[in-house]
Amino acid sequence: MIRTMLMLALLTLTGVAQAATIKTSENVNVLAARDAKMNALAKSITVNAGEQALIVRFEASANPGSSNESLGRVTSEAWLLTFSTPQNGAFTLSTDTPRTAQEARRAAEQPRFTLKDAQGDSVALNAKKVNIAQSSLMTDYSQYLPGGAVARPSTASTQEGKATLSQAQREFLKLNAADRKAFLRWALEL
Secondary structure: OHHHHHHHHHHHHHHHHOEEEEEEOOOEEEEEEEOEEEEOOOOEEEEEOEEEEEEEEEEEEOOOOOOOOOOOEEEOOOEEEEEEEOOOEEEEEEOOOOOOHHHHHHHHHOOOOEEEEOOOOEOOOEEEEOOOOOOOOOOOHHHHOOOOOEOEEOHHHOOOOOOOHHHHHHHHHHOOHHHHHHHHHHHHOO
16 A cells, blocks of 8 residues: 555656746747647746747737837747757746837847746757748647647646636736736737
């Protein structure tokens, strides 16, 4: 009996230790991920060790220096990012932060994505523009990923039945100010 319990505990601990978490910056929008769990509200992705593939897009305010966002947002084409992750750790996927409207347009034309580990060291990252005939709200970006499993939504978003308003409010209130602002921009399509 004790042997069985120890074996179950060992399997549970090794399963937890073999996942890396990637936080994305405010101006990186993940459209699809291979073999990963995505949490859109927290802007994080949990991936297994080994070769990974993400389809991402650069997004920023059309006039980053202004608090008035009525000018809208600039977005890049979809990009396929491939890289390898170790068994565990924390990573950050980011792009340059534009400070002017001209920098935002330039960054949308040719975004430079970087992946760094918790110590700030760069992780090798291959980026390739994805040619999508027509991108819309209903586009299934997972079909543009190289072979493998497609991202599974996090367990928080796949609860039995429908999420209630109070559950959504609790999740929103867990976010920090920057993530709340990013969520509201996304929700209002600014």
